[in-house]
Amino acid sequence: MKIVRYQTNGSDPAFGILEDSTVYAASGDVFEGLTKGEAVGSVGDVRLLAPIVPGKVVAIGLNYLLHVKENDPTREVPTEPVVFMKPPSAIIGPGEAIELAYPENNIDYEAELVVVIGKRAKRVKKEEALDYVLGYTGGNDVSDRVQQFAGQQWIRGKGYDTYLPLGPCIETDLDVSDVKVESRLNGEVRQSDSTSGLIFDVPFLIEYISDVMTLEPGDIIMTGTPHGVGPMKEGDTIEVEIGGVGVLSNPVRNRQ
DSSP, X not given: OEEEEEEXXXXXXXXXXXXXTEEEEEEEETTTEEEEEEEEEEGGGSEEEOSOOOSOEEEEESOBHHHHHHXXXXXXXXXXXXXXXXXXXXXXXXXXXXXXXXXXXXXEEOEEEEEEEOSOBSSOOGGGGGGGEEEEEEEEOOEEHHHHTTSSOSHHHHOSXXXXXXXXXXXXXXXXXXXXXXXXXXXXXXXXXXXGGBXXXXXXXXXXXXXXXXXXXXXXXXXXXXXXXXXXXXXXXXXXXXXXXXXXXXXXXXXO
């Protein structure tokens, strides 16, 4: 099932079910189960929003081998996950503009598979970890490299408003052991890899993170980006495609 959040003609945000190119109204609780209702319209007739509003955004850095080395050939491969946080205020949906806060800096796109937690997870074992997942979506971990490496933590360079596009939907039925993760800048492929190349896979990440903090329904885990990251500038369009999920597309402009 593909779950979306949408608006029509300024209505309140609502969850829906996407089948082919049609959005259907949905009743019920997104974490307990949705029931498909009447067709709302084609996906082009509604405004798609970020598919979830998380309480926490937990992100993983340096989780693909080639990406570990691409900006710093001397960097050692992590022996445990590199964990940081992004603020929910950074989230935008499909079609919304990424607004570059300091466009003179090197600001990179980072295509990522994103895990959406479906039920409260505390000290979960990896063998049971996928039972706590609602589904998966796409994300772009926009990163200002100047700000990121100016201090001892990464949140400033990755936490600006609009620096976390999410979408276009949550796919609840996906085997993430081998899923394509791709980015395209103005139509040209820049990143293309598979989740089979993750250093720390999804079940391990859920076990690791839930030992530190309780994950609540709707929280998300960004699983890391493949090699090929690069800068964006005003006027660009960046697409993130996750196999089986869909394409997340966002224009880029300078912050006003």
